[in-house]
Amino acid sequence: MAHENSFILTTLNNGIQKVVLNKPARKNAISIPMYKELTSILNESAKNDEVLIFALTANGDFFSSGNDIGASMTMEITPTIFEDVNVVFKNFIDAIIVYPKLLIAVVNGPAIGIGSTMLGIFDIVYASDKAYFHTPFSSLGLVAEGCSTYTFPRLLGHSKAGDMLYLGYKMNAEEAKKYGLVSEVYSHDSLKEVWDNLNNVSKLSSE
Numbered sequence: 001m002a003h004e005n006s007f008i009l010t011t012l013n014n015g016i017q018k019v020v021l022n023k024p025a026r027k028n029a030i031s032i033p034m035y036k037e038l039t040s041i042l043n044e045s046a047k048n049d050e051v052l053i054f055a056l057t058a059n060g061d062f063f064s065s066g067n068d069i070g071a072s073m074t075m076e077i078t079p080t081i082f083e084d085v086n087v088v089f090k091n092f093i094d095a096i097i098v099y100p101k102l103l104i105a106v107v108n109g110p111a112i113g114i115g116s117t118m119l120g121i122f123d124i125v126y127a128s129d130k131a132y133f134h135t136p137f138s139s140l141g142l143v144a145e146g147c148s149t150y151t152f153p154r155l156l157g158h159s160k161a162g163d164m165l166y167l168g169y170k171m172n173a174e175e176a177k178k179y180g181l182v183s184e185v186y187s188h189d190s191l192k193e194v195w196d197n198l199n200n201v202s203k204l205s206s207e
Contacts (some may be wrong), residue, residue, distance in 0.1 A: 008037050009059075015052035015202040017045050018195075024060025029068035030114060032085060035092045042095040052202050054099065056122075057106040063131065066113025093146055096121045106194050107131045107173075107182070116164075117144065120151025125181060127173040128188040133181065136168040155180050 009020040019041060021028040030038075045051045058064060096103065096118060105119055107127040116133040119125050137144050144152075144165045152161035156179045163169040176182040186193060 007031070007034050008041070010041055012048075012050060014199050015050065016198055017041075017048075017051045017054050019054065019056050021056070021058035021064055023068075024058075024062070026068060027062040027065035027110075028058045028060060028115075029065045031068040032088055034068070035088050039088075039092045039095045042092075042099055046095075046098075046100055051101060053102045053104060053198060055104045055106060055198060058108055060109070061130075062109045062115075063105075063107045063111040064113075064115030065110070066115055089145075093118070093121070097147070104198070106191065108188070108191060110134065112136070114146050117146030117148035117152075119181060120146070120148055120155055124183050125176075126194050127176060127182045127185050128191055129173050129185050130188045131173045131176075131185075132170055133164070133172075133176050134168070134170045135164050138166055139168055 007021070007023045009022045011018050019038070021030070021034075023029065023034075042054070045054050103121075103123045105122045105125045107119070107125060109128060109130055110132050111119065112134045113136070116135050119133075135144065135148065148161075148165060152165060155161070156164065160169075160179060164171060171179070171181070173182060173185045177185050
């Protein structure tokens, strides 16, 4: 299912659907078409009996820099544009919430905005030691997204969640593990260990 020049690559091997954000030149910022494609992949994967694990990661130095504001600015302005965008985003978050199988993120680098907030809905998050988690909503005049005002206080505690969501605190990978957002931190050069471990787990589950 991986297509040349696609911003999202997906493969299915050994029960693991590996989905890769593939827009490194834009730090894997997520555009509206990418949200739609991710939602479709999630919904199709949920119905596919061959899939045991859905694992999201990215190519390049960033996991995701959040919403692709530049791409949004090129969209045709219509009377319902904001409503339409909100529906696309809601459908994506809903697809994550109701996904019935194991949902794993392998955070290969910085996760900003939605790149961070959606992780609170995932079952397991692994991170590179080069990753950090940043939600600069207040400085951008935006509200916190992706259910983070619900998930982050429960994961991080009320005060640290407020520090991140309202004051733009940047949390490194080790601290994210300490607070429970991340399960395990790997050396960036050893991220292959994550996939080896997932393949071993998947083999056991399918036997």
